[in-house]
Amino acid sequence: MSVNLANHPHKNSLFEKKQLNKENHKVNYFIDSKGFFEFLNKQEKIGMEKLAALQKNASKFIQPAAKAAAD
Numbered sequence: 001m002s003v004n005l006a007n008h009p010h011k012n013s014l015f016e017k018k019q020l021n022k023e024n025h026k027v028n029y030f031i032d033s034k035g036f037f038e039f040l041n042k043q044e045k046i047g048m049e050k051l052a053a054l055q056k057n058a059s060k061f062i063q064p065a066a067k068a069a070a071d
Contacts, residue, residue, distance in 0.1 A: 012039050 009015055017029040 011043070 012035065020027075020029045
């Protein structure tokens with residue numbers, strides 16, 4: 001059994017799952033075979049988007065001489 005407990009509760013819907021668990025005791029919403037991989041994919045997507053934005057804006061901060069040498 002795997003239970004993903006992220007360091008920030010919103011990242012793995014901890015409070016939403018807690019509420020669902022209160023409403024239906026027959027299902028344990030904390031046990032989710034796909035949840036951890038969905039969490040990883042979501043974090044990777046967020047990271048790649050941030051990296052792309054940083055790379056796009058990086059050229060604004062390169063000094064003209066350094067930029068010419070990079071080309």
